[in-house]
Amino acid sequence: xxxxxYLALGDSIATGTLHNFARVxxxxxxxxxTLRKRGYRTRMVSLAQDGDTTHELLYKLGxxxxxxxxxxxxLITLSIGGNxxxxxxxxxxxxxxxxxxxxxxxxxxxxxxxxIIEQLRALNxxxxxxxxxxxxxxxxxxxxxxxxxxxxxxxxxxxxxxSKINGVIESQCRGRYRVADIHTLFDRFSHGEMxxxxxxxxxxxxxxxxxxxxxxxxxLISRAHAxxxxxxxxxxxxxx
Numbered sequence: 083x084x085x086x087x088y089l090a091l092g093d094s095i096a097t098g099t100l101h102n103f104a105r106v107x108x109x110x111x112x113x114x115x116t117l118r119k120r121g122y123r124t125r126m127v128s129l130a131q132d133g134d135t136t137h138e139l140l141y142k143l144g145x146x147x148x149x150x151x152x153x154x155x156x157l158i159t160l161s162i163g164g165n166x167x168x169x170x171x172x173x174x175x176x177x178x179x180x181x182x183x184x185x186x187x188x189x190x191x192x193x194x195x196x197x198i199i200e201q202l203r204a205l206n207x208x209x210x211x212x213x214x215x216x217x218x219x220x221x222x223x224x225x226x227x228x229x230x231x232x233x234x235x236x237x238x239x240x241x242x243x244x245s246k247i248n249g250v251i252e253s254q255c256r257g258r259y260r261v262a263d264i265h266t267l268f269d270r271f272s273h274g275e276m277x278x279x280x281x282x283x284x285x286x287x288x289x290x291x292x293x294x295x296x297x298x299x300x301x302l303i304s305r306a307h308a309x310x311x312x313x314x315x316x317x318x319x320x321x322x
Contacts, residue, residue: 087154088114088126091139092161094294095303096130100281101290106297110159112304120312127151135165135187136194143201152205159307160213160259162198163247166191167216167240168293175291176219176282177232179239188243195250203258211259212310214303215248217268219282219293225274230283237272262306268299 090096090110098108114126129151131138139162142148152158168176170183202211220237221230248265255261268279277283279299281292295303 084123086117086122086124086156088117088124088157088159089151089155090126090128090130090159092130092159093134093165094130094132095161095164096128096159097132098300099132100294101292104290106300109161109295109300109303109307112301113159113307116304116308117311120308124157127155130161133165134162135169136162136191136198140194140198140201143198143205149205152202155206155209157210157311158202158206158212160198160202160211162213163191163195163216163251164293167243167247171293175232176293177236179236181239184239184243188246191247192250196254199254199258210311212262212307213251213259214262214307215251215265216244217265217280218244218272219268219276219280220272221274221276221283222272225272227274227283233282260310262303262310264303264306267302267306 088110090108096108096110097105098111099105108130110126110128110130114124117124129142129148143152166187167184170180170187172178172180218237218240220233220240221227222237223234226233244265252261268276271279277296279296279302281290281294281296284291284296
């Protein structure tokens, strides 16, 4: 087996940023480590950027320097779309969502997604390409703890928009990429335990509250990706 160039694309979920003052090991870092433990000779390069939406990613895919990395990759992971929606949330606190901004972000995602996949596959038709669904970071309304009453209804509101984003990701696959279903994975924590996987319910300062994954959340995301590679793409990578 030759060395495998693993290219990580996307947003702050791929970089491991929590907020302006902290970051943790990202799922991409955990994934690279896991793949090495499972016998893959990976070398990871990350071109992920905090704050990117589908618009920024699509722009970069038109840049020569970015294209050169995509062409060389044997494995690409992609996390994008969260900022299309969460830019509509109030900061600090993420306790309200501007519906018109959210709708505009979702529309942009739906327009950009197919172009992104087409561009990736035009540049590199043979690499293993894995993307993830976008998770909902809020607890259900009936499971809000003290101090989080302002979140009332936000999970339900966010879910209405996320269903469109994730619907596009899952329905437009057509064999061109594999999907790690992180939305479903995190959903099992939504009945009062979302703080285990997302930083909206950490015990820290309210001003630092944010929807990024916790360290445990990143680890779970990495395992989901590793399982997709092992179960569905392992034979393909093993022949590289």
